[in-house]
Amino acid sequence: MAPPTTTTTTTTSSSSSSSSSSPRFSPEEVTVVFFLGGPGSGKGTQSANLVRDYGFSHLSAGDLLRAEQLREGSQYGQMIKTYITEGKIVPMEVTVNLLSNAMREILDNHPPAPGTKARFLIDGFPRKLDQAVFFEQTVCPSELVLFLDCPEDVMEARLLKRGETSGRDDDNAESIRKRFRTFVETSMPVVDDFEKKGKVVNVKATGRVEDVYELVKEGIEARGLHAR
Ligand code: ADP
Ligand code: C5P
Ligand code: MG
Numbered sequence: 507m508a509p510p511t512t513t514t515t516t517t518t519s520s521s522s523s524s525s526s527s528s529p530r531f532s533p534e535e536v537t538v539v540f541f542l543g544g545p546g547s548g549k550g551t552q553s554a555n556l557v558r559d560y561g562f563s564h565l566s567a568g569d570l571l572r573a574e575q576l577r578e579g580s581q582y583g584q585m586i587k588t589y590i591t592e593g594k595i596v597p598m599e600v601t602v603n604l605l606s607n608a609m610r611e612i613l614d615n616h617p618p619a620p621g622t623k624a625r626f627l628i629d630g631f632p633r634k635l636d637q638a639v640f641f642e643q644t645v646c647p648s649e650l651v652l653f654l655d656c657p658e659d660v661m662e663a664r665l666l667k668r669g670e671t672s673g674r675d676d677d678n679a680e681s682i683r684k685r686f687r688t689f690v691e692t693s694m695p696v697v698d699d700f701e702k703k704g705k706v707v708n709v710k711a712t713g714r715v716e717d718v719y720e721l722v723k724e725g726i727e728a729r730g731l732h733a734r
Contacts, residue, residue, distance in 0.1 A: 543654030593684030
């Protein structure tokens, strides 16, 4: 699939829709689940299970940013690379546009069966409070937030191992340290905010992949999300 394009034009058109009162997609038409957790907590791994069993379309903000970084002609390539290597959060308009355009493309190419709502699992987003507010105002309010709770030592070991083969600019000890810091200082406040609103399904993510998945299923089923 071609990476969604992000141009000044789409940024402008999207932000102009932000000034209108309604988001681009309605919760009547789509279900959005945010999937959060520290770097290496297992979001990508568990997403594959959820796509298979629950009919989600998986959108990883990090994957979309990496694709945009590599897209020929992107005006954001170098900027994204720098932010990712430094473990910093890319300015939200770029990420929100990529997500919003990817959702539009999926809905156009794979419309949900009649009588069902499309489901989007948005992995690694929102990582900052402003992203959460902007997305819910301009793209779509979320249904719930799935959070993988994992201690840093476990995440660090997983990321260093992943780094042996991932080819990612940020799976090295120095970037990992920076990403953990950003997670604690910038991203955990997003989880805490959603927690106060009663929207978080909290799952302990230290076990084996299949055991974590059992807990994930328990958590979302309790919120009325069932396999399809
Ligand atoms: P995230 O998307 O949250 O950064 P990933 O799903 O990419 O995390 O997982 C990070 C690394 O840890 C990957 O190499 C993955 O195979 C591995 N991993 C994921 N979940 C587990 C688990 N429960 N136990 C052991 N290793 C895991
Ligand atoms: O989720 P993932 O680990 O793939 O994200 C990699 C990097 O992409 C983050 O460390 C950050 O630099 C960037 N990112 C971002 N905003 C997001 C998600 C990812 O800036 N919402
Ligand atoms: Mg990931």
